[in-house]
Amino acid sequence: MIRSVRDIPTLENVPVLVRAALNVPIENGAVVNDYRLRRAVPTIEYLAKRGARVVLISHIGEKGTETLEPVARALGVLTRGVSFCPSTIDARARDAVRNLHSGSVLVLENLRRDTGEKDNSSTFAQALAALGDVFVQDSFDTCHRLHASIVGVPKYLPSYAGLLLEEEMTALSQARTPQHPALAVVGGAKFSTKEAVLTTLLQHYDHVFVGGALANDFLKASGTPVGKSLVSTTDSSGIQTILHNPKLVLPTDVRVVRASETPTPTQARTAPTSDVQSDELILDSGPQTSALLATLARDAKAVLWNGPLGNYENGFVESTDTFANAVAHSSARSVVGGGDTIASIESLGLLSRFSFVSTGGGAMLDFLAHGTLPGIQALD
Numbered sequence: 001m002i003r004s005v006r007d008i009p010t011l012e013n014v015p016v017l018v019r020a021a022l023n024v025p026i027e028n029g030a031v032v033n034d035y036r037l038r039r040a041v042p043t044i045e046y047l048a049k050r051g052a053r054v055v056l057i058s059h060i061g062e063k064g065t066e067t068l069e070p071v072a073r074a075l076g077v078l079t080r081g082v083s084f085c086p087s088t089i090d091a092r093a094r095d096a097v098r099n100l101h102s103g104s105v106l107v108l109e110n111l112r113r114d115t116g117e118k119d120n121s122s123t124f125a126q127a128l129a130a131l132g133d134v135f136v137q138d139s140f141d142t143c144h145r146l147h148a149s150i151v152g153v154p155k156y157l158p159s160y161a162g163l164l165l166e167e168e169m170t171a172l173s174q175a176r177t178p179q180h181p182a183l184a185v186v187g188g189a190k191f192s193t194k195e196a197v198l199t200t201l202l203q204h205y206d207h208v209f210v211g212g213a214l215a216n217d218f219l220k221a222s223g224t225p226v227g228k229s230l231v232s233t234t235d236s237s238g239i240q241t242i243l244h245n246p247k248l249v250l251p252t253d254v255r256v257v258r259a260s261e262t263p264t265p266t267q268a269r270t271a272p273t274s275d276v277q278s279d280e281l282i283l284d285s286g287p288q289t290s291a292l293l294a295t296l297a298r299d300a301k302a303v304l305w306n307g308p309l310g311n312y313e314n315g316f317v318e319s320t321d322t323f324a325n326a327v328a329h330s331s332a333r334s335v336v337g338g339g340d341t342i343a344s345i346e347s348l349g350l351l352s353r354f355s356f357v358s359t360g361g362g363a364m365l366d367f368l369a370h371g372t373l374p375g376i377q378a379l380d
Helices: 035-049 069-078 091-098 122-129 148-155 163-175 195-204 213-221 237-243 287-299 318-328 339-347 362-370
Strands: 015-019 053-057 082-085 105-108 134-137 159-161 182-186 207-210 253-258 269-272 280-285 302-306 333-337
Touching (some): 015 035, 035 053, 091 105, 122 148, 182 195, 182 287, 195 362, 207 213, 207 287, 213 237, 253 287, 287 318, 302 362, 318 333, 333 339
Parallel strands (some): 182 207
């Protein structure tokens, strides 16, 4: 049975190691979106107010060279008593933990600066565990990873679920068995990472819409032209199985540009999916598709959404933003996740209009597919 942070018997002056979700976007040395930090604060403050010495561990970025120092500064704006240590498991880090006052918070340096984190090194996990008397897992967004701070540390310390992790588990468990009619929308790319969740969602949802580059795989498998659009280099047998499910919904029109042109919305034309030319790229869903999704959202009692519906990073945001507005103004219970999805919702000022916003992208999809994650199982 997974124990809650509320079950920790003693906290006064106890060093508590917290795996937190501090992986936030940084530009010019400053945090540009603090959503995950805001969601991390309740667990941090729960522990600090009870006198714990709170030691936060996390990663930032993908290179392994980034620093959590600007994150510590941003976190210090949201809650009191935050300091930063530019190392993780060496003598300097151990001294910083030892000198931490009751009720204070210490952010240690990026875990991924040590290869032992991603390698799930038992030596690294033990060194992390030595920094605390208790471990709290509150980084749902990384619980699908077999990393030392996720599945290694719980082997060596009494381990508990943080408040955010509990919220995620409750909301996403409910989303696996939604009220009907129910609409699921999955965007992004890489069919290989979406096959399991699409299979599960088709069992429990009345309509499952596939958008983004992921839709290209299904359009191509159905014999519809996709021109030079991004498609997965994966075995299509799984796609064919899903393609014939009557609950599956695909775009009926798209926004395309010539492959030789700069991919900007101003250069795009709208076309039926049957009219994509051999030298064109599909970069967004079209208005007819957006209208269909808006109708499905309006009529639904439950909406689940993960991933943008177009090439969001290059400015193809129209279908994503249109759907965000449709869901926000529906009466459905809405559960959403994924970085670009949240970016759209926040840019439109609609965050409070959604029932639950997950901090996970891939972790959310894996939980929906399997009902648990390695980092959650490690706590049991």
